[in-house]
Amino acid sequence: MxxxxxxxxxxPLFAGIGESGLTDTxxxxxxxxxxxxxxxxxxxxxxxxxCLGVVLSGAVQIVRMGYDGSRSILSKLGPAELFAEAFACAxxxxxxxxxxxxxxxxxxxxxxxxxxxxxxxxxGFHHQMIYNLMRILATKNLAFHRKTExxxxxxxxxxxxxxxxxxxKRAGSRSFDIPFDRQELADYLGVDRSGxxxxxxxxxxxxxxxxxxxxxxxLARQDAADVRPQSP
Amino acid sequence: MxxxxxxxxxxPLFAGIGESGLTDTxxxxxxxxxxxxxxxxxxxxxxxxxCLGVVLSGAVQIVRMGYDGSRSILSKLGPAELFAEAFACAxxxxxxxxxxxxxxxxxxxxxxxxxxxxxxxxxGFHHQMIYNLMRILATKNLAFHRKTExxxxxxxxxxxxxxxxxxxKRAGSRSFDIPFDRQELADYLGVDRSGxxxxxxxxxxxxxxxxxxxxxxxLARQDAADVRPQSP
DNA sequence: GAACGTAAGTTGAAACTTCAACATCAGGAG
DNA sequence: CTCCTGATGTTGAAGTTTCAACTTACGTTC
Numbered sequence: 001m002x003x004x005x006x007x008x009x010x011x012p013l014f015a016g017i018g019e020s021g022l023t024d025t026x027x028x029x030x031x032x033x034x035x036x037x038x039x040x041x042x043x044x045x046x047x048x049x050x051c052l053g054v055v056l057s058g059a060v061q062i063v064r065m066g067y068d069g070s071r072s073i074l075s076k077l078g079p080a081e082l083f084a085e086a087f088a089c090a091x092x093x094x095x096x097x098x099x100x101x102x103x104x105x106x107x108x109x110x111x112x113x114x115x116x117x118x119x120x121x122x123x124g125f126h127h128q129m130i131y132n133l134m135r136i137l138a139t140k141n142l143a144f145h146r147k148t149e150x151x152x153x154x155x156x157x158x159x160x161x162x163x164x165x166x167x168x169k170r171a172g173s174r175s176f177d178i179p180f181d182r183q184e185l186a187d188y189l190g191v192d193r194s195g196x197x198x199x200x201x202x203x204x205x206x207x208x209x210x211x212x213x214x215x216x217x218x219l220a221r222q223d224a225a226d227v228r229p230q231s232p
Numbered sequence: 233m234x235x236x237x238x239x240x241x242x243x244p245l246f247a248g249i250g251e252s253g254l255t256d257t258x259x260x261x262x263x264x265x266x267x268x269x270x271x272x273x274x275x276x277x278x279x280x281x282x283c284l285g286v287v288l289s290g291a292v293q294i295v296r297m298g299y300d301g302s303r304s305i306l307s308k309l310g311p312a313e314l315f316a317e318a319f320a321c322a323x324x325x326x327x328x329x330x331x332x333x334x335x336x337x338x339x340x341x342x343x344x345x346x347x348x349x350x351x352x353x354x355x356g357f358h359h360q361m362i363y364n365l366m367r368i369l370a371t372k373n374l375a376f377h378r379k380t381e382x383x384x385x386x387x388x389x390x391x392x393x394x395x396x397x398x399x400x401k402r403a404g405s406r407s408f409d410i411p412f413d414r415q416e417l418a419d420y421l422g423v424d425r426s427g428x429x430x431x432x433x434x435x436x437x438x439x440x441x442x443x444x445x446x447x448x449x450x451l452a453r454q455d456a457a458d459v460r461p462q463s464p
Numbered sequence: 465g466a467a468c469g470t471a472a473g474t475t476g477a478a479a480c481t482t483c484a485a486c487a488t489c490a491g492g493a494g
Numbered sequence: 495c496t497c498c499t500g501a502t503g504t505t506g507a508a509g510t511t512t513c514a515a516c517t518t519a520c521g522t523t524c
Contacts, residue, residue, distance in 0.1 A: 064381070067393035074381075086377070089370035096374075096401070116363055130362060131348055137369040138321035142328075144376030145318070149296070149306075151383045152422055154482085155510070161299035169328070182472060190384055192512050197473050213472090386512080387480070414502060424482050429503050445502090 004056040010080035036101035043099040051109040052088040058105030088112035159189040175217040236288040242312035268333035275331040283341040284320040290337030295330045320344035391421040407449040
């Protein structure tokens with residue numbers, strides 16, 4: 001376990017709990033590490049959700065069966081990342097997805113019950129963990145909210161501009177960098193890469209924005225309602 | 233406050249806390265009710281997020297400014313419903329949306345700090361509330377996850393089938409009712425209503441499904457991979 | 465500095481969605 | 495029973511997106 005201390009301390013679930021506190025906390029929670037070979041199933045769709053997991057080494061994938069029978073990878077997680085926490089905390093009876101090892105992986109499994117319900121002899125960090133978990137769930141909620149807002153737009157232009165406006169707001173500036181290259185941005189927005197390129201080109205010619213690579217600048221326009229009405 | 237006891241007990245945040253416990257709990261949390269007239273802003277975009285809210289009476293709207301300057305209503309909440317909980321729990325510094333009274337409304341505001349951090353003299357229900365809040369956040373996460381999966385599909389057919397498959401799984405049967413009429417379903421899926429109708433008709437003719445009104449039945453097909461491979 | 469590889473921008477055709485207008489159908493009111 | 499009304503199904507035109515193939519730009523390697 002000691003060899004994975006880096007992954008553990010980097011995991012937001014254990015934020016604020018020092019290396020010293022971790023050992024006690026983990027045994028109090030009944031956490032147990034397991035090793036999976038590439039391709040092994042860690043959590044199986046349909047099974048009850050008892051544990052949430054932390055990747056200690058290697059990588060795991062969240063995998064789902066599409067309506068046409070195709071298997072699609074929803075995400076890939078590396079060391080220090082958390083999985084199944086929402087399923088566990090929501091009290092789901094059946095996993096809606098598979099979690100499989102993308103390569104040889106060590107995983108720490110934490111029984112959800114033991115986290116959500118206070119232990120008899122309150123170990124000092126239990127509350128901290130609950131607080132961390134809440135923050136993680138809330139933060140993911142916001143990320144989903146963002147993405148939902150973006151993909152709710154019907155056109156490539158709408159998605160792109162909604163995304164860029166949110167990024168500008170986050171950066172607190174009209175000028176900002178995005179963490180994607182074109183292909184990744186297209187995947188994130190759920191549109192075609194070449195169509196995205198075309199749309200960026202059009203917006204550039206229209207004087208709405210300028211960009212080089214991943215650096216974007218939104219230009220002021222007369223018709224854009226970028227002033228907020230005074231609060232009542 | 234007494235007159236809003238129904239809204240309070242119906243609010244999932246207070247599940248498991250009896251009427252008797254509520255009064256103590258609320259004062260321990262520093263909750264305060266406020267009345268808003270129609271159109272008044274309850275929480276203003278850009279302001280720091282200090283409180284989460286419960287609708288006691290009337291209705292509130294979550295409102296956002298679109299990229300083209302249009303104001304769009306993200307959702308409308310009625311009595312016993314919760315708002316801003318994700319923003320508060322994620323520790324956001326600025327509200328990303330406005331919350332306004334859709335009609336005359338009474339709202340209970342709860343300072344987030346007091347919920348997330350344990351009080352000195354541990355009131356009996358504090359842990360229950362944290363547990364409830366966690367469950368609420370996790371459940372919303374799942375709802376978002378669902379919706380993201382659906383809207384990630386590029387075509388009307390893909391969205392519809394993904395949605396129906398998830399509903400069938402939820403119902404545990406190939407035959408189930410959906411809680412939408414066609415227009416609502418189209419809005420939920422983010423597609424055109426008439427296009428949706430057309431697609432349903434096509435799927436019906438193809439023998440993929442049958443439906444009357446809001447009752448759907450997915451029919452078995454040779455090419456659909458609806459059998460899962462054995463777990464390793 | 466020439467060759468190479470990857471990322472980004474272009475383009476035309478095919479496929480799909482949206483839009484608008486209209487046809488049908490079911491249920492309720494009178 | 496008939497007339498409404500609201501929901502649903504149909505359809506063709508117009509507009510967008512996707513797809514595939516290619517060009518251009520940029521950075522690295524040898």
